[in-house]
Amino acid sequence: MGDGLRYIGVAERRARLALRHRLAGSARAAGPAEVAESLVALHGTDPATVYLAVGARLTDPAKTVAETERALYEDRALVRMHGMRHTVFVFPVGLTAVVHASTGLAVAARERAALVKDMAKAGAPDAAWLAEVEQSALAALARRGQATAAELAEDEPRLREQFVYAAGKSYEGVHTVSTRLLRVLGVEGKVVRGRPLGSWTSSQFRWAVAPEHPELDVAGAQTELLRRWLAVCGPATEADLKWWTGWRVTDVRRALAAIGARAVSLDEGTGYVVDGDVDPVAEPTEPWAALLPGLDPTAMGWQRREWYLAPELWPSLFDRSGNVGPTVWWNGRVVGGWAQRADGEIAWRLLEDLGGVERQAAEAAISWEAERLRGWVGAARVTPRFRTPLERELSA
Incomplete structure (x- = not known):
């Protein structure tokens, strides 16, 4: 490219993605912990994403739910907690201290200050x-051991206290101390999400005391x-x-220089x-x-995604807030989307014109993956928490 640096093109970037993200058949993993270690973090905002992301990368996905639940709630090899960009992720337990120090502390300070400020404005009790x-x-x-906010309020009734948030504003609302406080404690690394009340697709979680971890230097x-x-x-x-x-x-x-x-x-x-x-x-x-x-x-790994996701596909595959929906991949790039229908069928559609022999090979492989799923x-x-135009259409 004229600058003396080695050029890494789209084909090689897709090859790296296929192997390191456990997507190529030969690179698939044996269990959920191995998947999480390979990816660093699994998005946890939508609980089903964790299981679906793991299942897509396992050699044998039949035990996806049982093995992921065991890793999360029994072995505690995986921990669901707030991480980068104030988003909920699932991390390998050995990485929790790193995430807490590198991204959680700054967010936690802002969250606690905001809670104290909002309560003071509402005339609620003070920080003490x-x-x-x-x-x-x-x-x-x-x-x-584990409990919902309602269960904790049975032991500590003051958690039920309410205060008005943003009084006089168009977005005025009433907050409960338990909701805001547990959120702050989660970001501070004092509590983590526990087992859900329902199935693996449920977003109603219990809380648990966070596992102990060392306090690390932020820069390190x-x-x-x-x-x-x-x-x-x-x-x-x-x-x-x-x-x-x-x-x-x-x-x-600074971190780039340090490594x-x-x-x-x-x-x-x-790059x-x-x-x-x-x-x-x-x-x-x-x-x-x-x-x-x-x-x-x-799919959410990079800000610039043109090398694996053509811009003309974005209106169909993203919601208005920039959240990507279910995607169909072929040899390192997104070529379509999928959805689950009420009868359990996995419906999918190609959005790229692959043409000829390649299309036949792609359709056969995608059909096999759909049946596997x-x-x-x-x-x-499974209904995604953030629904996209193509997912809505296919699921209907």
């Missing part, structure tokens, strides 16, 4: 009262998180890294890989297809 309620609630949660934690992510998702631009982490650009640049990241040339400009990852990566030996859920960590999902019905 809130601290007393917090300690009582945490003690009750420790005794119970940011360096480690960026190193882990770049090893999986590199090459990536500064803009990609800033978007994914939610950090300031100065933090991104000795290597600059490479991409179609959109300068970065971890030291030792500059050499070419060969494409998978076999063609592959995948059906990934809405908010999948691969239908088989392990069984009687469960």
Whole structure:
């Protein structure tokens, strides 16, 4: 490209994605913990996404639900907590301290200050009262093991206190102390989401005391998180890294320097890989297809997505807030979308004209993946939390 940097083109970026994101058939994983370790984080805003993202990457998806539930709620190998961009993710337990220090602390300080400020404006009790309620609630949660907010309020009735938020504004509302306080405690790393009240698709969670972890240096934690992510998702631009982490650009640049990241040339400009990852990566030996859920960590992995998702497909596959819906992949790029219908059928549609022999191969592979998905999902019905135009149309 004329700048002396090694050029990494679209084909190689797709090859890296196929192998490192466990999507090519030969790269699939044995269990949920292995998937999470490979991807660094699984999007957890929509509970079903975690299971669907894992199932799409397992060699044998038949035990997806049972094994993922065991990893989350029994072995605690995986932890659901707030992370980058104030979003709920599922992380390997060994990464929780890194995420907490690198991204959670700054958000937590803002969240607690906002809660105290909002309560003061509403004439609610002060910060000392809130601290007393917090300690009582945490003690009750420790005794119970896991509990809903309503169950905790049985032990600590002050959690039921309400206060008016944004009085006089068009968005005025009434908040309950339990709702806001548990959110703050979650971001602070004191509590985590526990087992849901319903099935694996339920968004009604119990809470549990967070597992203990060491308090890490913020800069060191940011360096480690960026190193882990770049090893999986590199090459990536500064803009990609800033978007994914939610950090300031100065933090991104400092972490890049700390890990000795290597600059490479991409179609959109300068990108970065971890030291030792500059050499070419060969494409998978076999063609592959995948059906990934809405908010999948691969589809949402980069800010610039043109190299794997054509802009003309975005209106069909994204909602108005920029959340991606269920996607159909073929050899490293998004070629369509899918949805589950009321009878359990997995309906899908190609949005790209593949043409000729390639289309036949793609359709056969996608059909196989759709049946594979239908088989392990069984009687469960999955409706994405953020619905997109194509998903709505296909599910009707």
